[in-house]
Amino acid sequence: MNTFKALLEREYWEHRGAFLKTPLIIGIVFIVVLLLGYITTERFDQVLTNGQTIEIGGQTLETTDPKFIKLGLDAFMLTTASLYHIVLFIVLFFFLLGSLYDDRKDGSILFWKSLPVSDFQTVLSKLLTAIFFAPLIFTACLIISHLAFFIVLSLLLLLNGVNPFTVLWANIDLINWGAFFIGCLVQALWALPVYGWLLLASSYSKRRPFLLAVFVPMMVGLIWYWYNAIFNYNLMKIGIFKTIGYFMAKSIQPFTSGLSFDAESFDFDATQQTNVELIKSMFNGLSDPIVYYGIIFAVIAIALAIYVRRYRNTT
Template identity: 30%
Template sequence: MSAEPAESPVAPRKVRPFYWSVRRELWENRSIYLAPAAIAAVVLFGFLVSTFRLARSLRAAMAGVERDGLMMPYAATAFVVLATSMIVAVFYSLGALQGERRDRSILFWKSLPVSDAVTVLSKASIPLLVLPVIAFAVIVGANLIMLIWSTIVALLNGFDPRELWGRLPLAFMWLVLGISLPFLALWFAPVFAWLILVSAWARRMTILWALGPPVAVAIVERMAFGTSYVSKLLERRLSGGFTEAFSAKGQAKAPVDSIEAFDPTRLVFIADLWVGLALAALFLFAAIRLRRSRDPI
């Protein structure tokens, strides 16, 4: 009687600490995706109510009187969702590491086979990777709903929908957003990394500790030397990303309205971007070191 061949052991599934750490952040911080979706829903409601004026706007656009009126709601939706995502990113970063010390869950998470580096980097990936993807998906989804509804309204008013579609450069706007959102995330990387570092150190009032040192340095420089290099550097970091991404050739003179004006290849060669990424790496390294020694609050 022949012996049955032994079954080969099933290889255990490889644990992916970084992946599950990111999933944990999404489970514990639902505002990451609920806030952009909620604000988009509010804007959509306002747009649906306003479509009774769509026929008049379309006639004005066809007559050449009103060129940007049709596109304005779509661009405004993108701006509001993007601004909401930025606010969520700031407040998430401020509480990223302080929250686990405050509720003492740090004792539990440190008992798992997940390193401090993986934990900090997974938290940093939320404002740098996850939120830009969510913002882009919400913007495109909201714009598509607006386009479908506008098409229905145009048909009911006897317009050829192609007249509407030809005056809505949505594909170009989505292209600009698809390239600019990763750039903005990298541009603001030192800001998010600084906030995460502060959240790893501060016991309370993280927003004051985050704002206090740079503002104090700027004030001391102004009082002692009569210069404002620090304040200009801060202003450049907080507003320069939008100027570089959404104005023609980064000159803040005209908005991007063509590929020639956009020129996405130049974004890679902006020196301030790489300086900021080096600072972000330094701040995240310091946050990792701090998490190893910080106790619950």
């Protein structure tokens, strides 16, 4: 008897492909790109400079100040990490959209509801999967992908007589992985209103949760815009679109969520931020009160999703 653990495990069983395979496949793509790049360079190098470029390059690496190598590695690890943030958001978007709809569509809700699990627990397990467990799996997969990438890179370095331990492994900063996981949690906070809305759409929808989730906000935004345009002659008031865009931008790219949104106060230079500063910046971003309005919206949406779930049994 361990209901909540079982519910979370259930989500993993059902969505193993999205949560586990997607990030690993991206990791494999990195390695393939690395190998293709290396082979291409190597071929041209043989023809054009008799293999000297790569040889000199290797020697240069060994004499380069580790500070710069570390900077390059940080940049590599953080940019790939931010790609994982985007992918995680997309994966969760579709996960949540189907989470309270798919079992109604195939009738299996009648089995789930025959077990002593309340609708509150069910909905909460989906939310917790989205805000914590999927990010945890993604973090593990990012680490595995990075390590696999570095192992392949080490072999290439060895092949060219470069010591991978001094050049590569000594300069890997583990904080980058911490930054990714913290980024995931910051992402979850920013994305909470989106997640709540998706849960509600998934719970409420009778046929196409996607249309409900995407077009209803669009229509509301459009009507709001028209209203202001026609009655107040204000063509610049995009209110709802701006709010949605704000949350979406922050939740798709949590690494930049601490930066100001307006063009006037744009203060971003990626090369000037170390990973520790990046983490601090993300925490600073959370002082924006709009985060908490978003959380209030999310709580209401999730409560409604639970309420609707009690009545909806099949589509």
